[in-house]
Amino acid sequence: MTARRHGFRLAAALSVAAMLAGCASGPQVAPQRSPLAHWSPSPNFNARKAQLIVLHHTSIGDTEAALRVLKTHNSQGPVSAHYLVEMDGRIDQLVDEGDRAWQAGASRWAGMTDLNSSSIGIEIDNDGHSPFTQAQIDALIRLLADITTRLGIPRTAIVGHGDIAPGRKDDPSVQFPWDRLASYGFGLWFDAPLTPAPPGFDTLAAMRLVGYDVSVPRDAIIAFHRHYRAMETESLDSTDAAILYSLQRKLMAPRQ
Ligand SMILES: [Zn+2]
Structure with missing residues (x-):
């Protein structure tokens, strides 16, 4: 009887601890294994990883406000990103790279949809019209070198939000220096001088x-x-x- 009561108290304490842990660690994650199957593990696997990096501008140009939005919501609903690059070059990380940040929305690239599940999102704090700061671009280039190396993402697999959601999104703006990124080998870029396309080129x-x-x-x-x-x-x-x-x-x- 005593043992049963003790067991009950322990179970109750554990369930309260689990609830608190759930509160602290964000959204609840569904169990990863089916109750219908016998768990017979294989060692031959690795973590799923992103295949693409998506760049954004915040349209805000105010770090505190940008961080607040990325932890709450904008006018469309809850949003986030894995990283925010501030105007002075400081880099904030808001979501683990292994988790799915809410940054791409309805999007399509190279036939892939649900880009949130397959990309790392980097927000660059900018009002949407002004040039990006030198410190920001320098920090972004260092961050891209780090992420592509650690996650094995091809250096060319870097696109803008506007590229994956044409007609719906326009970030980063025309002020974004894609050519400067290309000089470090980031993003797909053309060779200069240009050769004219052949007749009938589609x-x-x-x-x-x-x-x-x-x-x-x-x-x-x-x-x-x-x-x-x-x-x-x-x-x-x-x-x-x-x-x-x-x-x-x-x-x-x-x-x-
Ligand atoms: Zn965006």
Whole structure:
């Protein structure tokens, strides 16, 4: 009787501790194993990991306000990111890389959807119009070197939110220095000087090969222009074709 009562008290204490731990550690996680199966573990596995890095601007330009939003919600609902790069170059981490931050929303890239499940999100604090600070870009380049090395993400697998959600998102803005990142080997970039695309070159097919969702061509072209031309116009020209020809050749080159 005493032992049973003691056991009951212990169980009650453990369940209270579990509830408190649940409160402290954020959202409850569903059990990872099926009750229908016999657990017969294999050693041949590793943790699932991100395949892509998505860059954003906060549209805020105020660190305290940006951190507050990323821990609560914006006008659309709850949001977060794995990292925030402040204007002075300080880097905050808000979510573990192994967890799914709420940053990409409805998005599509290279045929993948649910980018929240397969990407690391980095917010860069900026008002959406002003240039990004030198300290910020320097810090971002160091952070990209760290993440790509530790997680084994290809250095070219870095895109903007606007690239994966054309027509819905426009960050980071035309002020973002993708060419500077490219000089450190980050992001997919074209070779200069450009070679003119051959006659009949299919620009939309090349955009699809790069990763863009071209189901609404106008939106995809604006996103492509924002990233590669620092402008947001709607029609493609011969320079775009030459850029896409260069990107296509890089993507189709045999791996070494
Ligand atoms: Zn964004």
